[in-house]
Amino acid sequence: MRLLSTTDLKIEIADTQVCESLNLECKEGEVWGILGRNGKGKTTLLHTLAGLRPAVDGAIFIKNKNIQELTRKQIAQQLGVLLQHHEDSFPCSVMETVITGRHPHISNWQWESNHDYEIAHKALEQVQISHLADRPINQLSGGERQRVAIATLITQNPQILLLDEPNSHLDLKYQIQTLEILCRQVKNNNQILLMTLHDLNLTARFCDKLILLLGDNEVLIGNSLDLLNESNLQRLYDYPISRIETDTYPVFSAK
Amino acid sequence: MRKPLTILVLLIILSIASFLFALSVGSLPLSYMDILEALKGGGSDITQTVIFELRLPRAYVAFLTGALLSLAGMLMQVLLRNPLADPYILGVSGGASVGAMLAISAGLVSSLISASAFIGALISITLVFSLAHGRGSWNPSRLLLTGVVLAAGWGAIINFILSTSPNQSLKEMLFWLMGDLSFAHSDQLSNLTLPLLLIIGLTLSLLMARSLNVLSRGEMQASVLGVSLKPLRLSLFLLASALTAIAVTQAGSIGFVGLIVPHMMRLIISSDHRWLAPACVFAGGSLLLLSDTLARSIIAPQQLPVGVITAFIGVPLFLFLLSRGYKQQAIS
Numbered sequence: 353m354r355l356l357s358t359t360d361l362k363i364e365i366a367d368t369q370v371c372e373s374l375n376l377e378c379k380e381g382e383v384w385g386i387l388g389r390n391g392k393g394k395t396t397l398l399h400t401l402a403g404l405r406p407a408v409d410g411a412i413f414i415k416n417k418n419i420q421e422l423t424r425k426q427i428a429q430q431l432g433v434l435l436q437h438h439e440d441s442f443p444c445s446v447m448e449t450v451i452t453g454r455h456p457h458i459s460n461w462q463w464e465s466n467h468d469y470e471i472a473h474k475a476l477e478q479v480q481i482s483h484l485a486d487r488p489i490n491q492l493s494g495g496e497r498q499r500v501a502i503a504t505l506i507t508q509n510p511q512i513l514l515l516d517e518p519n520s521h522l523d524l525k526y527q528i529q530t531l532e533i534l535c536r537q538v539k540n541n542n543q544i545l546l547m548t549l550h551d552l553n554l555t556a557r558f559c560d561k562l563i564l565l566l567g568d569n570e571v572l573i574g575n576s577l578d579l580l581n582e583s584n585l586q587r588l589y590d591y592p593i594s595r596i597e598t599d600t601y602p603v604f605s606a607k
Numbered sequence: 608m609r610k611p612l613t614i615l616v617l618l619i620i621l622s623i624a625s626f627l628f629a630l631s632v633g634s635l636p637l638s639y640m641d642i643l644e645a646l647k648g649g650g651s652d653i654t655q656t657v658i659f660e661l662r663l664p665r666a667y668v669a670f671l672t673g674a675l676l677s678l679a680g681m682l683m684q685v686l687l688r689n690p691l692a693d694p695y696i697l698g699v700s701g702g703a704s705v706g707a708m709l710a711i712s713a714g715l716v717s718s719l720i721s722a723s724a725f726i727g728a729l730i731s732i733t734l735v736f737s738l739a740h741g742r743g744s745w746n747p748s749r750l751l752l753t754g755v756v757l758a759a760g761w762g763a764i765i766n767f768i769l770s771t772s773p774n775q776s777l778k779e780m781l782f783w784l785m786g787d788l789s790f791a792h793s794d795q796l797s798n799l800t801l802p803l804l805l806i807i808g809l810t811l812s813l814l815m816a817r818s819l820n821v822l823s824r825g826e827m828q829a830s831v832l833g834v835s836l837k838p839l840r841l842s843l844f845l846l847a848s849a850l851t852a853i854a855v856t857q858a859g860s861i862g863f864v865g866l867i868v869p870h871m872m873r874l875i876i877s878s879d880h881r882w883l884a885p886a887c888v889f890a891g892g893s894l895l896l897l898s899d900t901l902a903r904s905i906i907a908p909q910q911l912p913v914g915v916i917t918a919f920i921g922v923p924l925f926l927f928l929l930s931r932g933y934k935q936q937a938i939s
Contacts, residue, residue, distance in 0.1 A: 404827065424835045425833035432831065438824070442684075442690065444820075448877075452820060453832070460818075
């Protein structure tokens with residue numbers, strides 16, 4: 353089934369034309385990468401797909417339902433976003449933050465049940481920060497804060513996961529571990545994952561499909577290993593990049 | 608779960624103790640036995656009069672005003688996601704003050720001063736709402752700037768009225784500005800509206816509480832987690848403004864309670880709004896009731912404006928909690 357699709361999606365932000373007529377079809381179990389230079393609209397595309405900002409034209413569908421006909425709560429039950437910036441205006445603990453992931457799944461008067469806390473604890477375990485559960489959020493390092501945000505998303509447990517630079521602030525080990533956990537989960541549970549990335553090597557390793565935002569409404573969509581050729585990359589990053597084949601995944605390096 | 612509940616029970620006990628203290632202190636000191644006797648309907652006539660016609664009505668208004676202000680402050684802080692926000696930050700009290708000041712200079716009686724203050728508050732709320740709403744988006748910084756600038760405008764009008772008023776009304780005006788419960792009259796109307804509004808405010812806050820928890824992680828994140836921002840922002844704004852307007856109308860602009868009680872409660876009980884909201888009600892009520900009791904008794908028969916006392920009690924208490932809170936965090 354098409355979990356997430358768009359028809360003739362037109363997006364602009366300020367003077368930047370991101371895409372003019374984007375037709376996406378994301379199927380269950382697929383991992384998508386969104387690549388592009390700074391300011392070409394990666395985050396804008398992600399936010400538009402999440403319904404957080406309006407598209408200029410076209411439509412977005414979650415399970416064949418137009419996103420405009422869904423309430424925020426209905427969207428949140430099926431679609432989760434890892435945002436690039438985290439706002440912590442008031443002190444609260446890691447657990448208090450992670451448990452907010454259950455918000456769309458329980459009614460207004462209800463308290464979180466033990467089951468909800470189990471889900472949250474498991475998510476903390478998955479990103480290896482169980483020991484931080486009671487720690488105030490404003491005392492975490494950038495990487496720990498990022499893992500709290502990922503744990504919140506896992507706790508929300510949506511079918512569609514949109515990640516804006518999931519690797520920011522993370523050490524190499526956690527970059528790979530986090531993506532492994534998320535991608536394995538996506539395959540096992542028939543979810544969909546779309547993420548903006550900067551690292552070509554991780555892209556080749558984890559993404560099945562790619563959206564390349566070249567700018568000025570030019571968009572390439574396709575299988576990731578097909579799209580990641582030297583001429584596309586030259587156009588994408590405006591810089592020569594060589595692709596070196598290995599036994600596993602190709603390796604990319606700036607010339 | 609157990610710890611916040613214990614603290615909430617302690618706060619309720621504190622509230623009852625504050626009432627007993629307020630009833631016992633004054634030019635006619637009463638023992639707790641006298642008070643209990645009088646509450647049961649016994650005791651001398653004079654005790655009955657002192658308690659039921661003087662001290663209890665004033666204590667009642669003080670407690671409810673403090674509770675309203677703290678709750679309004681808590682809501683305003685989440686709405687603007689700014690720890691410096693207090694109930695007056697968007698100019699509600701400025702509008703009310705101008706209304707009250709005009710009524711005082713016209714020599715009106717106290718119930719009309721309150722009415723005039725309430726109208727001023729409503730005008731101010733409407734102005735902020737329509738100006739900040741205007742065209743385009745309604746973001747917290749635009750709302751904050753609109754409110755702060757409007758408050759500054761009211762401030763200028765207040766200064767103008769103060770500097771052109773005759774001496775005899777100046778003291779009354781200044782007391783009103785500093786916040787003073789000696790105006791607080793308890794008529795049938797305020798006897799009912801105050802608790803009713805507080806109950807409505809607390810119920811709505813509890814209904815919104817989990818959404819408020821999410822909103823305090825930022826508007827975008829709240830949206831991602833299924834909160835419809837527009838209706839939530841609107842109800843927060845209207846509710847906080849209404850609570851503030853009623854409180855200011857009763858007792859002038861009593862500073863500090865609405866700013867500091869929500870922060871104190873975040874440090875003591877939890878940042879979960881389901882605990883925070885009721886905690887603010889009882890702690891804010893107790894703080895204002897204790898302050899008012901001191902304000903009317905420290906240098907009796909002269910009365911101090913209660914706003915002075917709330918700051919005298921609140922500032923050191925808050926600074927102590929703040930430093931202790933940070934130490935605890937550092938250890939953990």
